[in-house]
Amino acid sequence: xxxxxxxxxxxxxxxxxxxxxxxxxxxxxxxxxxxxxxxxxxxxxxxxxxxxxxxxxxxxxxxxxxxxxxxxxxxxxxxxxxxxxxxxxxxxxxxxxxxxxxxxxxxxxxxxxxxxxxxxxxxxxxxxxxxxxxxxxxxxxxxxxxxxxxxxxxxxxxxxxxxxxxxxxxxxxxxxxxxxxxxxxxxxxxxxxxxxxxxxxxxxxxxxxxxxxxxxxxxxxxxxxxxxxxxxxxxxxxxxxxxxxxxxxxxxxxxxxxxxxxxxxxxxxxxxxxxxxxxxxxxxxxxxxxxxxxxxxxxxxxxxxxxxxxxxxxxxxxxxxxxxxxxxxxxxxxxxxxxxxxxxxxxxxxxxxxxxxxxxxxxxxxxxxxxxxxxxxxxxxxxxxxxxxxxxxxxxxxxxxxxxxxxxxxxxxxxxxxxxxxxxxxxxxxxxxxx
Amino acid sequence: xxxxxxxxxxxxxxxxxxxxxxxxxxxxxxxxxxxxxxxxxxxxxxxxxxxxxxxxxxxxxxxxxxxxxxxxxxxxxxxxxxxxxxxxxxxxxxxxxxxxxxxxxxxxxxxxxxxxxxxxxxxxxxxxxxxxxxxxxxxxxxxxxxxxxxxxxxxxxxxxxxxxxxxxxxxxxxxxxxxxxxxxxxxxxxxxxxxxxxxxxxxxxxxxxxxxxxxxxxxxxxxxxxxxxxxxxxxxxxxxxxxxxxxxxxxxxxxxxxxxxxxxxxxxxxxxxxxxxxxxxxxxxxxxxxxxxxxxxxxxxxxxxxxxxxxxxxxxxxxxxxxxxxxxxxxxxxxxxxxxxxxxxxxxxxxxxxxxxxxxxxxxxxxxxxxxxxxxxxxxxxxxxxxxxxxxxxxxxxxxxxxxxxxxxxxxxxxxxxxxxxxxxxxxxxxxxxx
Numbered sequence: 001x002x003x004x005x006x007x008x009x010x011x012x013x014x015x016x017x018x019x020x021x022x023x024x025x026x027x028x029x030x031x032x033x034x035x036x037x038x039x040x041x042x043x044x045x046x047x048x049x050x051x052x053x054x055x056x057x058x059x060x061x062x063x064x065x066x067x068x069x070x071x072x073x074x075x076x077x078x079x080x081x082x083x084x085x086x087x088x089x090x091x092x093x094x095x096x097x098x099x100x101x102x103x104x105x106x107x108x109x110x111x112x113x114x115x116x117x118x119x120x121x122x123x124x125x126x127x128x129x130x131x132x133x134x135x136x137x138x139x140x141x142x143x144x145x146x147x148x149x150x151x152x153x154x155x156x157x158x159x160x161x162x163x164x165x166x167x168x169x170x171x172x173x174x175x176x177x178x179x180x181x182x183x184x185x186x187x188x189x190x191x192x193x194x195x196x197x198x199x200x201x202x203x204x205x206x207x208x209x210x211x212x213x214x215x216x217x218x219x220x221x222x223x224x225x226x227x228x229x230x231x232x233x234x235x236x237x238x239x240x241x242x243x244x245x246x247x248x249x250x251x252x253x254x255x256x257x258x259x260x261x262x263x264x265x266x267x268x269x270x271x272x273x274x275x276x277x278x279x280x281x282x283x284x285x286x287x288x289x290x291x292x293x294x295x296x297x298x299x300x301x302x303x304x305x306x307x308x309x310x311x312x313x314x315x316x317x318x319x320x321x322x323x324x325x326x327x328x329x330x331x332x333x334x335x336x337x338x339x340x341x342x343x344x345x346x347x348x349x350x351x352x353x354x355x356x357x358x359x360x361x362x363x364x365x366x367x368x369x370x371x372x373x374x375x376x377x378x379x380x381x382x383x384x385x386x387x388x389x390x391x392x393x394x395x396x397x398x399x400x401x402x403x404x405x406x407x408x409x410x411x412x413x414x415x416x417x418x419x420x421x422x423x424x425x426x427x428x429x430x431x432x433x434x435x
Numbered sequence: 436x437x438x439x440x441x442x443x444x445x446x447x448x449x450x451x452x453x454x455x456x457x458x459x460x461x462x463x464x465x466x467x468x469x470x471x472x473x474x475x476x477x478x479x480x481x482x483x484x485x486x487x488x489x490x491x492x493x494x495x496x497x498x499x500x501x502x503x504x505x506x507x508x509x510x511x512x513x514x515x516x517x518x519x520x521x522x523x524x525x526x527x528x529x530x531x532x533x534x535x536x537x538x539x540x541x542x543x544x545x546x547x548x549x550x551x552x553x554x555x556x557x558x559x560x561x562x563x564x565x566x567x568x569x570x571x572x573x574x575x576x577x578x579x580x581x582x583x584x585x586x587x588x589x590x591x592x593x594x595x596x597x598x599x600x601x602x603x604x605x606x607x608x609x610x611x612x613x614x615x616x617x618x619x620x621x622x623x624x625x626x627x628x629x630x631x632x633x634x635x636x637x638x639x640x641x642x643x644x645x646x647x648x649x650x651x652x653x654x655x656x657x658x659x660x661x662x663x664x665x666x667x668x669x670x671x672x673x674x675x676x677x678x679x680x681x682x683x684x685x686x687x688x689x690x691x692x693x694x695x696x697x698x699x700x701x702x703x704x705x706x707x708x709x710x711x712x713x714x715x716x717x718x719x720x721x722x723x724x725x726x727x728x729x730x731x732x733x734x735x736x737x738x739x740x741x742x743x744x745x746x747x748x749x750x751x752x753x754x755x756x757x758x759x760x761x762x763x764x765x766x767x768x769x770x771x772x773x774x775x776x777x778x779x780x781x782x783x784x785x786x787x788x789x790x791x792x793x794x795x796x797x798x799x800x801x802x803x804x805x806x807x808x809x810x811x812x813x814x815x816x817x818x819x820x821x822x823x824x825x826x827x828x829x830x831x832x833x834x835x836x837x838x839x840x841x842x843x844x845x846x847x848x849x850x851x852x853x854x855x856x857x858x859x860x861x862x863x864x865x866x867x868x869x870x
Binding site: 078079081082083085086089092093096097102104106110111112114115117119120130131132133134135167203204222224225229244246247250251253254256257258284288289290294332333336339340341342343344345346347348349350351352353354355356357358359360361362363369371372373374375376377379381384385386387388389390391392393394396397400402403404406407408410411412413414415416417418419420422423 | 537853
């Protein structure tokens, strides 16, 4: 396998030049058409598209309590325990993010603050396809639950004769999802955004999906909130001569096996390490079930970059703003301060990225394609709304009045100035309609 | 003037039914064309569009230090003092929002946390037009500065022979804006997103603008962050029989004078109040400079709604999720808990909304058109990125391994499982390329 080796300059040209992330107009048009139809014709339209795209309409659109109970019988106790343990870690990490309403009294006569409220209803989209992703359910629903979201619903395409994967049912139970709908694709996003006879509309939609689902989310954004539009998964590994080539190689492969567009990049001060990693990848890939995907990803999207110093590696990585950043260097924690732009950071030789994908607690829904320069991974904050509030006494208003008057008049908004002055200019502050 | 009176049911039908907020396709197309041109041809394209849309190309694209110093001489001391006082309040309110990186050690062998980092470069768009809005500069730039953003630039169309309003220069100085560009419109957004020979690209764009600016922001979103796409301004006032009709009327008018699409709504338990407010509006409007705008807004977008109880008023308002909510009731602070969805709340008879627009401290960049159901007003958080980090010891990894293995295999990602097991299966954990 030939993973390209780049110089710093080549790497900058190929990976750090800003490229527009445009969505296919055709995909957007298809999505808009389905959305409009679902808005207009409700569940009947949903049924039509489920038949058209998935081939089969489930007997019931909602997973029944019986189905959810039966799921427990078909999944191994070990797997259930693993999910429960993971959920516990995710809950523990995210519960520390919960903030509370703030009251700030800035003077005797003014009360100000921020009211923190959970979003009322959240919808989680879980893709179908060959594999199922219980970790998606945990990572999206648990932060919503900790935020205090009252209603969390989930929607996923049915398969195998109208059923959904039992492991998704179990993950939904563990994470506190109340209702599971058997709908996938654009029609699921449209139904969550606008509601149908069966599906209650939500205020925010989260969760991954294919290009059509992403286009649908982009189109309904504004009518509901969305989490983010995620691109292919990425890892950048900064490693010095103390790193283990075996571990580095395994981590690059783990990233590359996601899909052929996934991106795995190593930046190292050690040419010996780079060469050893290249050999290790060849060696480890031979036994991998998804070796073809990983190989294509590494050859087309991967990069091995030799840098002059760790500082140079961080400079490049901060411009790349990768979804995942591993630091496999001597005393990795001392390097944390150098991280400027990254979704999530994994420190040291024994913190492989997959431990974060599933288990450790930090969220795996992270900004890709350089978006870590301005945005963050999913957290409890994404399910909280902050409403500022303000109380002024008449005295406080009197003191503020001349200043407000100056600015309002400068902005040609006389009515704004009058809303203040009307409260101060007369002595009838006690006369009310009830008098 | 005839402001429509609605029953609860009519109000629900007319104001609370979900309407899709679609952007004009034509506006998007125009915006895309200009953006593509600026991406390809840089400042030359910017110049072409400035000439085309604004008529005149400024001598220098960047406001000079001299221009910024001269601004002080043309603006009254009172106005400068008003802006400085407002900035002080805004700084005080927002500085209480600043959070710090968190370290959570969940066991002896695991270190986890969130690194909080400011966005590096932020661009602020300030619209031109007949009036200038220094408050826009303060409200957008101060939270960025408090967050620690290193570079804050601003762009606004030049007028009057290539100059920009002195008051905007002064607001920029007060708020900590380093560079001011004399460019407006779509070309300004494109230049901020992708950079030109003159304009440095930024990571996030904030600030209001017309439909073209909004379309441009929507299109560059993903390549850079944006704040929000704001709709027409709104106020809902919940008032009981203790409210002053004069004050309520003044506040409805202040909202309505923004533009003909602005929305001002009164919900009251008192029919006497509603009638007195209606008379007051007629009376107060006669002397208002922008009375035609206010009258059209109130007649077409306004509503007076009599409700049976304060609870009913809150139920309607929480479904509306207005940008601004005034509570002019007896003991207004005791009603704060009833607020579920609103951008910003103004409590009591002496807290008119304009005091928040300019002066008090809370941000005036707020979600409109029901978006307060899932989003919040601008805050320091909008300029902060949260990067999670994780450190596992080999022991911690060993304990976690069986669980990660279970989930990875369920998700058909064998390479993920191996990234863990490769670190545990052999005794060569000390062999490194440097050995």
